[in-house]
Each structure stands twice: as C-alpha cells, then as structure tokens.
Amino acid sequence: MKQFFAFIRKEFYHVFRDKKTLLMLFGVPIAQVLLFGFVLTNEIKNSKIVVCDYAKDYASQEVIRKIEASRYFNVQKASMSHDQIEAAFRTGEIKMAVIFPADFYSDLSHLNKAQIQVIADASDPNTATTLTSYLSSILNDFQTEMISTGKVPYTIKPEVRMLYNPELLGAPNFVPGVMALVLMLICAMMTSVAIVKEKEMGTMEVLLVSPLKPYLIIIAKTVPYLLISLLNLTAILLMSVYLLDLAIKGSIVLLFAESTLFIISSLALGLLISVRAESQMSAMMTSQMSLMLPTMLLTGFMFPIENMPVAMQVVSYLIPSHYYYVIVKAVMLEGLGFASIWRETLIMAFITLVLVGINIRSFKTRLA
Amino acid sequence: MDNIAIQADKLTKRFDDFTAVDAITFDVRQGEIFGFVGANGAGKTTAMRILCGLSRPTSGAATVAGFDVYKEAEKIKKNIGYMSQKFSLYEDLTVMENITFYAGIYGLSDREIKERGAKLLDRLGITHEAKTYVASLPLGWRQKLSFSVAVIHQPKIVFLDEPTGGVDPVTRRQFWDLIYEAADSGITVFVTTHYMDEAEYCNRVSVMVDGRIDALDTPSNLKKQFNVDSMNKVFYQLAREAKRSGD
Incomplete structure (x- = not known):
C-alpha cells in the first residue's frame, strides 16, 4: 500500500508541474461553462x-x-x-x-x-x-x-x-453535455496521454520490472484523474447553480454516483487507447477523433439523435457518453430518480465492464 | 548451486516465425559482472527482458536469483534492479523525488530512503542538487543517478540495458567505477553493451550473433581463442557471420 501511495504522489507531481496539463484540467472546463452559459443566457430586449x-x-x-x-x-x-x-x-x-x-x-x-x-x-x-x-x-x-x-x-x-431548431437545445441542455465532454477529456485523453508518456520515456519498463503489480500501476495512474474529474464535476455544478441559475433538481448523490460510473468507463477507454498508441501525439489524436468528436456530435448534446441517419444512431448507442448525457439530463434537469434511469445505468455499467475486460486481456497479452 | 545468480538453459523466444533468442545457455555467478554484447538486433534486449520478467520465453528454462522465470516472476522482481537503455528518471521530478519514488515502489521505509538517498547523493557528489529537476542535469549525471537509483533497494542482481549510450568516455569510466562498487558489495551485474571497451571491463562476456551465443568466456580467454589483441576484433570476427542486419 505504501508503494501505491508513493506512486500516486508522483502522479500528482506530474499533473501540477505541467502548466499545459493544468490549463487543460482546470481552464477548459471553466471556460466551456462560462462561454456556453453567457453566450446562451442573455436577457432579450427590444x-x-x-x-x-x-x-x-x-x-x-x-x-x-x-x-x-x-x-x-x-x-x-x-x-x-x-x-x-x-x-x-x-x-x-x-x-x-x-x-x-x-x-x-x-x-x-x-x-x-x-x-x-x-x-x-x-x-x-x-x-x-x-x-x-x-x-x-x-x-x-x-x-x-x-x-x-x-x-x-x-x-x-x-x-x-x-x-431551424425544433428541439430547442440550449443552456439547460448544454451543462450535461459539457459535463460529459469534460469528464471524457480528463479521464480518457489525459490518462491515455499520461500512460503513453511513460511508455515513450522508457519509464514504463522500469515500472514493470519493479515488484509493483501491473494493475496497481494502472490504478495509481488513473487515481489522480479520477479525483480531478470529481473536482471538476463539482466546479461545473457549482457554476451552473450560481452563475447560470440552473438548479439541480434531482439527487446530488445519485448524480455523483452515475458520474463516477461514467468516469470509470472513460478511464477504461483511455487505457484502451494507451495500450495501442505508441506516442503521446497519437494518443491525443486517437482520443480526440474517437472519443471527443463522437461525444460532441453523437450524444444528442448538440444535434438531436432522431434526426441522424440510422447508421449514426446505431453508433450513438455504443457511446457511454450518450447514456451519461441522458442520465444527467434526467437527474439534474428533470429531477427524476433512479427508477427512471436504471436502464441507461445498466447499459453504461455493461459497457464499462466490457471495456475493463478488454483492458485486462490486452494487458496480459502485452506481457507475453 | 548457491553461487549461481542467473541460469539459462536453451532459452528461446520466437515472435511468429522470427527467432529473436535461439536456445541460449549460460550461467552467471554471484557478484560477477557479466557482459552481453552483440550487434543491434542480435537479441540482447529480448534475452534481458525475459530474465527481468517483462517477456515470457517460448521454450527453454531459466532461473534468476534462484526463481523460475515462468512461475516466479513476482519473486524475481523483488530481487532485481533494472536500468533501461532509454533514460529512466522522471524529468519533471527533482533528484530527491526520483530517489524517493523508486525507493518507495520497492517498499523501502522512510528512514531507509532518507539514509540511502543521502549516501547516494554524497557518493555522486550532487548533494547540493537534491532539489534540482532532473531535466536540467547533464546526461552523464543522469545516467549515474539512474544506476544508483536502480540499486538503491540493494538487489541481488542488476540488469543494465545499454546503460552508457551517448556519453563521453570519461563519464563512461566513472559509470563503470559505480558498477565495480556495486559488484564489490555483492550485486551481480548483467550488462548489455555494444561498446567493446566496456566489454573489456566485464569479468566474462558472451557474444550474441543472430539470437545465439557464439562465444562466452573472460575477455582475455576470448582474445586468446580468436588470436587477436582486442575485444573489438573478437566481435568483428563473430559479427561478420551474422545474417541478420541491425535495425
């Protein structure tokens, strides 16, 4: 356990010493909420x-x-x-x-x-x-x-x-979207980049030779991003309540529980990318193309899913952020309880399990 | 058998139809500095990765510190240190933070970390640089630090994968002083290199060609055997027959 904490401390050094990472972790979410919020919520006169x-x-x-x-x-x-x-x-x-x-x-x-x-x-x-x-x-x-x-x-x-826009997508709807986007960004992209960085630098081998169990290495790499994501989530919620006057109608505990599930699935996606990517650049590009864009375009956050071609609709049902978006909207904006989102939760949990499974498998084969 | 640190018997690693390591057999005695030389692509790194538990052999047998590479990889890991050919310290951490981190993942206590860390810094003469970021250290210092960190938990065996790439001869000599000190304290040193002057420093050297070990003896015996006056020439004679080209 002591080894594990030594590792986590090192991860926090990495995060807090890289200005670009810090900006990405804290600047982007705040900027997104403020931009979306104030552009979309001005009072209209004359x-x-x-x-x-x-x-x-x-x-x-x-x-x-x-x-x-x-x-x-x-x-x-x-x-x-x-x-x-x-x-x-x-x-x-x-x-x-x-x-x-x-x-x-x-x-x-x-x-x-x-x-x-x-x-x-x-x-x-x-x-x-x-x-x-x-x-x-x-x-x-x-x-x-x-x-x-x-x-x-x-x-x-x-x-x-x-x-032009019969769905009336706007301010209240964008907060869940931004949440999905930000959590995806931090968990999947930052984690994959952080792990690939160790591969690129050659430090990963040294870690694998150490008595630290491989799964502990992976967990220790993801823990800081999990904590930062929860921090970001809190910040986004506080901003939407106090700056955008968007009340959280449902249970906050439920919201955080569902978010944690989504975070785990995003971390798993990030790991999956990191196993395959050889450079930080390719990890970044892969997560942008395969995670960020679909999250932005296919979750229903910007464009209504009903209006998409069937093939795209099918794709959208494979993305965890799709379910997370639906869940957050239901809990946060409509004040619904677990009874009305259990189906989405189940699907998200299933996707997460599959992703974790694939990760465990590919981790084993990598060592062979 | 007690004084055998590493034992390999017909150890083989195949990737699809490519045989990276071809039935190599050798023993490394405890406290010995064992050199592993060969051209790029000869299979040195693959062999070392197997012994470190990073890669599973296809066939053959091997023990490291008395533990089986197939079944007891976890026990092996507790007893070895490793320094990769890539630079293995974190540049955005200070010298002391790197020491603390690596000592920490090997489970050293806070007191041990503090004592050994101070001793290490003193030995390298960089006590005043403890709070410097590794990124701003010169390459030679980093490599010496890297080695010292790899043996901070006092392993039975330390594996060095081309540890002195890209540094000047003077620094390389200083680096070898550290290796001798480690060997004197009882640590077995397993080192791959393609610098032949370094091969001369080893107690025994094995020369790998196309995944096989084509020669294995002390540098002086090898020179006698091939009737030449330097390890360089020994190596040229053997490597000429290689069919694989380096990558």
Whole structure:
C-alpha cells in the first residue's frame, strides 16, 4: 500500500508541474461553462418582430397594443406573405412573426377559441423560447382581462413553430453535455496521454520490472484523474447553480454516483487507447477523433439523435457518453430518480465492464 | 548451486516465425559482472527482458536469483534492479523525488530512503542538487543517478540495458567505477553493451550473433581463442557471420 501511495504522489507531481496539463484540467472546463452559459443566457430586449394582422378587429388590435407596450418587443406592423416573412427571417431582420388570421375575433366570440400563428427563429433557441414565452404571457394577460370584464372565457391558442431548431437545445441542455465532454477529456485523453508518456520515456519498463503489480500501476495512474474529474464535476455544478441559475433538481448523490460510473468507463477507454498508441501525439489524436468528436456530435448534446441517419444512431448507442448525457439530463434537469434511469445505468455499467475486460486481456497479452 | 545468480538453459523466444533468442545457455555467478554484447538486433534486449520478467520465453528454462522465470516472476522482481537503455528518471521530478519514488515502489521505509538517498547523493557528489529537476542535469549525471537509483533497494542482481549510450568516455569510466562498487558489495551485474571497451571491463562476456551465443568466456580467454589483441576484433570476427542486419 505504501508503494501505491508513493506512486500516486508522483502522479500528482506530474499533473501540477505541467502548466499545459493544468490549463487543460482546470481552464477548459471553466471556460466551456462560462462561454456556453453567457453566450446562451442573455436577457432579450427590444427584439424586432413582425405582426401581420389579417383580422384588424377589436380583439387583434387589443392584443397588438399590449405587445407594443412590452419592452421586449419592437413591433413592426405589416401584411407580409409567408415568403416575405421567411425572407425576413433569413436576413435576420426579425426574430419572430405573429400572424392573426382573418376571422380572429369571430372565432373568439362564436367558438370561444381562436388561433394565432407564432413563428420564431430558433436557430438561437434560447431567444426563441424566451420570446415565445413573453408572448404567451401577454396573451394570458389579455385573456384574464376578458374574463374579468365579464365576458365568456375565451381561449386563444398560440400555435408556435420553431424554425431551424425544433428541439430547442440550449443552456439547460448544454451543462450535461459539457459535463460529459469534460469528464471524457480528463479521464480518457489525459490518462491515455499520461500512460503513453511513460511508455515513450522508457519509464514504463522500469515500472514493470519493479515488484509493483501491473494493475496497481494502472490504478495509481488513473487515481489522480479520477479525483480531478470529481473536482471538476463539482466546479461545473457549482457554476451552473450560481452563475447560470440552473438548479439541480434531482439527487446530488445519485448524480455523483452515475458520474463516477461514467468516469470509470472513460478511464477504461483511455487505457484502451494507451495500450495501442505508441506516442503521446497519437494518443491525443486517437482520443480526440474517437472519443471527443463522437461525444460532441453523437450524444444528442448538440444535434438531436432522431434526426441522424440510422447508421449514426446505431453508433450513438455504443457511446457511454450518450447514456451519461441522458442520465444527467434526467437527474439534474428533470429531477427524476433512479427508477427512471436504471436502464441507461445498466447499459453504461455493461459497457464499462466490457471495456475493463478488454483492458485486462490486452494487458496480459502485452506481457507475453 | 548457491553461487549461481542467473541460469539459462536453451532459452528461446520466437515472435511468429522470427527467432529473436535461439536456445541460449549460460550461467552467471554471484557478484560477477557479466557482459552481453552483440550487434543491434542480435537479441540482447529480448534475452534481458525475459530474465527481468517483462517477456515470457517460448521454450527453454531459466532461473534468476534462484526463481523460475515462468512461475516466479513476482519473486524475481523483488530481487532485481533494472536500468533501461532509454533514460529512466522522471524529468519533471527533482533528484530527491526520483530517489524517493523508486525507493518507495520497492517498499523501502522512510528512514531507509532518507539514509540511502543521502549516501547516494554524497557518493555522486550532487548533494547540493537534491532539489534540482532532473531535466536540467547533464546526461552523464543522469545516467549515474539512474544506476544508483536502480540499486538503491540493494538487489541481488542488476540488469543494465545499454546503460552508457551517448556519453563521453570519461563519464563512461566513472559509470563503470559505480558498477565495480556495486559488484564489490555483492550485486551481480548483467550488462548489455555494444561498446567493446566496456566489454573489456566485464569479468566474462558472451557474444550474441543472430539470437545465439557464439562465444562466452573472460575477455582475455576470448582474445586468446580468436588470436587477436582486442575485444573489438573478437566481435568483428563473430559479427561478420551474422545474417541478420541491425535495425
């Protein structure tokens, strides 16, 4: 055990003496959270929207007056065709279009319900959601007033269409994504680079000749990265709670337990790379191409999986970060318990076991 | 049999259809400096890796410090030291941290580490450099330090794989002084080299050609046997017949 701790101490020297490693370990996660967070969560004021009023009746005028009064919108009245609206979206002139159909008031008074169409530019999903929710609350206001003036309760149903990005991926969704990315980065990439470095320097042989058991060498190499990952995880969670106002709805213990499982699977992936890679450079490239990119592109963090070609979807189901992303979203954002994520946990545990198994095997054959 | 440190009997290692080590047989006596010379690719390193437990032989038998290489690799590891041809200290650690680390993984107590570490630094005359990063030490010093670290746990046998590559003759001579001191204290030294002047320093030398041991004796007997005046010429005569080219 004493040998083991001597080893871990040495690993910490390596980590804390290399400025580049330190930057990678602590700078990147913080920068990512801050960048994603502040780029995506600014409050929106004076957004240009276009209102097409085909009804021009009492009710539509009333709603439009309320929209104009709001500080969030900069209203431009026009009767544009659908193509014109589309064109205005493309040039980025407007963020949202509100269209009142010709029979708005008559529907409202005869059928007790009417529809208006709301089109939002969801290429910036946060802005789109925020704007539509501002509009919905204005419509709610209008309805409450109508009820309080003694008229029949009407319902105005805004029919919202999100252009360009129907999934509305944005701030709340990126935190789980960043978590998966950062843990993958630290565990898989840094570990594989650290081990390959020993191979490259020739120190690995000296270690293998020592009475230290090979599996202890490997565990000792991974322990610092495991600890640093947990530290990073804590930092990301603290930042998302205190800087991004994103509350953790579910159990923190569960979140950390699931994260530890994911960390172990990432460490196993890193080891797998380190067994095959001959230089630090190739270890770095391999982990970037085979781990970072898939984590970024195929976990559903940036692009919805449903929209991918089937082959890509299949690939995405093989990546542990896919399950981790789903789990973190469920626990952190939706406050769900273990009952609703046991399936993902099981798959992730299975993948981890397979990876560890492959590692043990290839470690044995390497010594033969 | 007590004074035999290493014993190899028809030890063979094949990689697919390439025979890296071809049925080598030899004994190394305790306290002896045993040289293993041969051209690049002759199989020296592979043979040494087998004896260190880094690689399993395909056939044949061998014992190191009385332990079987097939079954008792763990016991062998406790009794040997190893210095690879690549530089084996950590550059981002200080001299003392390297000593502490290697002594630590061999299970030395804190007191032993402190005592032996101080003695080692004193012997090398670098006590004032204890807190220097190894990266800024000259190559010759690093190699001497590397060797001293490899024997800090006082192993029965130390394996040196081309330990003096790239250093000047004066430093090499100093390095050999350290080897003699180790041998005097009872440590068996098994050293591979392709410097023939170093072969002259060994008690006995084996010359490997194409995975076989083609000659094995004291340097003076070898010179007599081949009727030449230096190990260099002995080596040339044997290596001329080699079919494998070095890598």
